[in-house]
Amino acid sequence: MRGMATAAGIAAGVFVWSVAAATGVAALLAASATAFAVVKLRQLDPLVTLAPTIGEPTT
Numbered sequence: 001m002r003g004m005a006t007a008a009g010i011a012a013g014v015f016v017w018s019v020a021a022a023t024g025v026a027a028l029l030a031a032s033a034t035a036f037a038v039v040k041l042r043q044l045d046p047l048v049t050l051a052p053t054i055g056e057p058t059t
């Protein structure tokens with residue numbers, strides 16, 4: 001029974017931490033145009049990296 005209580009406590013803590021982190025990131029991005037631009041440019045990296053390989057035959 002203690003194991004289940006421990007697991008539930010850990011899960012609740014992770015949930016609260018992730019909500020707090022997401023709220024903080026959202027507030028940072030809303031307040032800083034530079035941070036928002038960095039995130040947008042960072043999201044382009046996989047597209048730029050993988051785009052040349054699309055359509056190539058795999059061996």
